[in-house]
Amino acid sequence: MRALTGHQPSPTTGEDARGSKIIKLDIERVAKALGVEHVRKADPWNLKEMQNTIEEAMGVEGPKLVIAERVCTLQAIRLKQYKPKVMYRVIEEKCIGCKLCIEFGCPANVFYAERNKAAVDPSLCVGCGMCAQLCPTKAIVEVVQ
16 A cells, blocks of 8 residues: 655645646546556545445455545645644543554554553644544544534
């Protein structure tokens, strides 16, 4: 699997490294033109959808492509195209210290070993909700701003 972080121009952004406008490449059309018949898109913020899409592709013989279709959140925030409407917090009484949210790799998720509890740093949370989707005890909940 390969991906770009979203912080640099690519053939799909419609601009080159200098910021000049170029033809925007449609990766789905390119893949199909190359003979890839199984092309699917999924929203990476929806973990179940993403997992199902990848599992479906794994069962297909031959070339396949799964496109994780969402603009990089950090880039969208910088460009003022996205402002988090929700944040998340951990209900400590429900947290069992399993560290799934930490292992997921989000920089907003922190772990306090002395309490064996996770927490969400509100200054880093972008409101995607993926940690809440992962939490087996539903200890991570929305905080409407």
